[in-house]
Amino acid sequence: MPTTRPLAFALIVALAAGSAAPDSLAAKKPAAKKKAPAVALACSDFHAEANKAWLTANPMPPSGAISALGQLTARAQQQQRELLDAAMQSPQGNVQKLLGDFWASGLDEAAVERDGANPVAPLLQRIDGIRKPKDVAPAIAALHQVGIPALFNFSADLDLRALDRHVGYFSQGGLGLPDPAYYSRSDADTQALIARYADYIRKILTLTGIPAQDLERETALVLDLEKRIAASARPLVELRDPRTNFAPVATAGLGKQYRNLQLDAFLKAQGVNDDTVSMANPAMFAQLDTLVGSLKPAQWKTYLRWRVGDAMAPHLAKPWRDAAFDFRGKILLGQTEPAPRWQQVLDAINLAAGPMLGREYAARYLPDATRQQAMAVASQVRDALQRNVDNSTWLGETAKQEARKKIGKMGIEIGTPKRDLDYTVQPMGRGSFGSNMLIASTWRHREEMKRIGRGNAERRWDVLPQQPALAYDLAHNRLIVTAAMLQAPVFDPAMPLANQYGAFGALVGHELSHAVDGRGRMIDAGGNVRDWWTGAEAAAWDATAQRVIALYDGLTYPQLPAIKVNGRLTRDENVADLAGLELARAAFVTAEPTGGTTADKAFYTGWAQVWAQQVTAEEAQRRSLQDVRAPGQWRTNAPIMQQAAFGSAYGCKVGTPMQPKPEARISVFH
Incomplete structure (x- = not known):
């Protein structure tokens, strides 16, 4: 404020x-x-x-922030706890039995302490079996199978040549520090961080069974190998553009090209039989291949022991968890104390078995009537987008035709993904939380690998149903609304219809505007990556965006009297907010043409209550420098200021802060 x-x-x-x-x-x-x-x-x-x-x-907190959307997220977490408690006590069906056992094993801290390092013992034994360089690659592949990526990353992502499929992406990874540059910097701060990191490595290696007299040597081996891996990695800034990370190559021949990595056998172990993968940095993989063939197997054994210990430490006994938190929590993230045990277990379940929990969450907390009503509102907003495009004065007829096709094909998925998963999983039981984590991670990895191949791209969401999210999937031209998002203040069937359009409808409009905005113009109705705007249309869009930048540049940041909102940093979200409320208003007027003043007030109140928040000055200072979204006060007010209907509903005269002169107002689509 x-x-x-x-x-x-x-x-x-x-x-x-x-x-x-x-x-x-x-x-x-x-x-x-x-x-x-x-x-x-x-x-x-x-x-x-x-x-x-x-x-x-909700008064100002002593630090950080509190918001209505944050409370929605907390409510969704509490709902997950209640669901898991019920599954633990009286499971209904196989999936709930798995989840209930997983939850119970994590909450039983005494059992976790007794279990010690037992969960990782089979993995460490597998690593100890390395005798020759040719044994290294199969051990790496085996770790990937259980969700522990070592040496490099391999994941499913979009084929940018055909957006209806996924391919496997070979990419850089295998490091314990978040930035490859840390391994080559010589400044004092970085060297101090490396020293703390080395201490963490020593603690984990000790817990994996390395004798005290060998710790210094073994720690040095880990750091040496990670420095070699980092030396061939690209700077993080170069990885931000998906196009630079996409480089399709045929899978045939990978085994011969990278003999020591045995990438053909690696793909088979992951269950991948596709004819294409992406490898954007083949020089790095050539270097990794050389390392596998030239470094002594003993060094690989130590490095892989470390990768297992680091990955599993948060899910094992207290000495493991303390070591991980002391470095990753305190040093890297600045946290002062670990999350409560229930939160740690819930986070682990979402990481390893999130889709399982999402399936049960939607069944429990999303009634069909709520889903249907949300679909009705979202469909009306989609129709409003079509009308606004048709009436646009700056889009030409060719662009309008392409937009019509795209909107006509646009999908709306609410609650859960359309396609379900295969929940065939090894029984978990309640005796070992760490073992359950590995069982679930193996299942999750298996299901992720199934995304790879033709026609499988739509199988998944990149968010979980139990996580509040509402997003437009640009690649697949679909709106995704998770089950957890359909709660107050976003959507409540008990709300008046006007509130539903003002809150949920405007958020839908925000997202759907991306189908035909400066980003959506780059993918046409057929899913092809091409620009379907003319230069004049692009210039008109940029001119509107410049007006939006100027508007927000003039707004004082709440809690910071001397600082303005950064209109350029927040531009894209601001334009979408204006468009979203514009579309929601059009949809609402069509749905309720005789709504009247009371309904109009409810519409704008619905929008405003989504953005309720209290942010301390310190947190506001941080957000003002890096948050791509405007603060809640202006997410509420700035879009409303553009609508004369608001002034009519509340009797605000032109010239008051919430009702600028008509010539100063901004419309995105008109």
């Missing part, structure tokens, strides 16, 4: 009539100038007006 409280703008100054003074005396005094009436809070800061009750009930 700003330093000057918005409520101050709504205070009405009561002028005493001076009833004790005789009328004759009063008449002799000069007539007092009338003070301008105070602007109603709704017309000066609608975020404060619409969220009065919430802001009172």
